[in-house]
Amino acid sequence: QKEVEQNSGPLSVPEGAIASLNCTYSDRGSQSFFWYRQYSGKSPELIMFIYSNGDKEDGRFTAQLNKASQYVSLLIRDSQPSDSATYLCAVNGDNFNKFYFGSGTKLNVKP
Amino acid sequence: DAGVTQSPTHLIKTRGQQVTLRCSPISGHKSVSWYQQVLGQGPQFIFQYYEKEERGRGNFPDRFSARQFPNYSSELNVNALLLGDSALYLCASTPSGLAAEETQYFGPGTRLLVL
Numbered sequence: 593q594k595e596v597e598q599n600s601g602p603l604s605v606p607e608g609a610i611a612s613l614n615c616t617y618s619d620r621g622s623q624s625f626f627w628y629r630q631y632s633g634k635s636p637e638l639i640m641f642i643y644s645n646g647d648k649e650d651g652r653f654t655a656q657l658n659k660a661s662q663y664v665s666l667l668i669r670d671s672q673p674s675d676s677a678t679y680l681c682a683v684n685g686d687n688f689n690k691f692y693f694g695s696g697t698k699l700n701v702k703p
Numbered sequence: 704d705a706g707v708t709q710s711p712t713h714l715i716k717t718r719g720q721q722v723t724l725r726c727s728p729i730s731g732h733k734s735v736s737w738y739q740q741v742l743g744q745g746p747q748f749i750f751q752y753y754e755k756e757e758r759g760r761g762n763f764p765d766r767f768s769a770r771q772f773p774n775y776s777s778e779l780n781v782n783a784l785l786l787g788d789s790a791l792y793l794c795a796s797t798p799s800g801l802a803a804e805e806t807q808y809f810g811p812g813t814r815l816l817v818l
Contacts, residue, residue, distance in 0.1 A: 596745070598745075623803045624803045624804060626806065626807075628809075634811070634812075635791075635793055635809040635810060635811050635812045636746065636793070636809050637809070638806055638807075638808065641804070641806055643803065643804060680745050680746075682745075682807075684803060685748075685759075690736065690748040690751055690759050690761065691736075691738075691746075691748065691795075691807055692748070693738075693745030693746045693747070694745050695743070695744050695745045696744075696745055
């Protein structure tokens with residue numbers, strides 16, 4: 593059983609700070625990694641995906657991947673109260689036909 | 704463009720009943736996946752269909768079944784409902800589900816409550 597681990601939080605940061613969310617995965621063969629944001633009562637929405645080791649930036653978001661350490665992270669710069677949500681890490685499975693999700697990290701951004 | 708659509712949005716059933724959930728993928732997408740999300744947990748994979756064929760199945764009992772139609776829409780059926788089946792059921796759409804770089808886009812979900 594492939595595992596994706598996330599700290600459940602809550603992670604509390606003040607408005608304008610950098611929020612750092614972390615995720616580890618068990619399957620060394622995993623190739624694709626995704627971050628989703630889920631507001632309470634809503635469905636997950638894609639924030640970013642990353643395939644290669646290193647950093648990938650998109651606006652206020654930066655995804656970091658280290659395949660040797662089986663670690664992927666998401667940095668949110670200039671955090672806003674509207675960023676308060678649960679952030680789900682997902683890893684592609686066998687033949688890319690399923691995603692394995694972590695249980696999510698709840699982020700609270702305090703005004 | 705319309706995103707993934709699901710119906711109904713909410714459903715209340717009693718134990719032992721059967722339920723059918725429906726999903727229409729993004730236009731041009733041929734693959735549909737189903738997930739179950741219990742409160743406080745991440746989504747768990749149930750099925751994936753591509754071109755009407757089942758391509759993947761998660762660790763769910765045979766009470767769960769699904770199918771995909773020629774227009775790529777899909778139905779998830781759950782028989783003999785248990786209290787533990789209460790969850791948010793999510794449908795996700797991808798172009799094919801055959802490539803590592805493909806992203807799954809989720810519909811709004813169907814919230815099922817079993818009493």
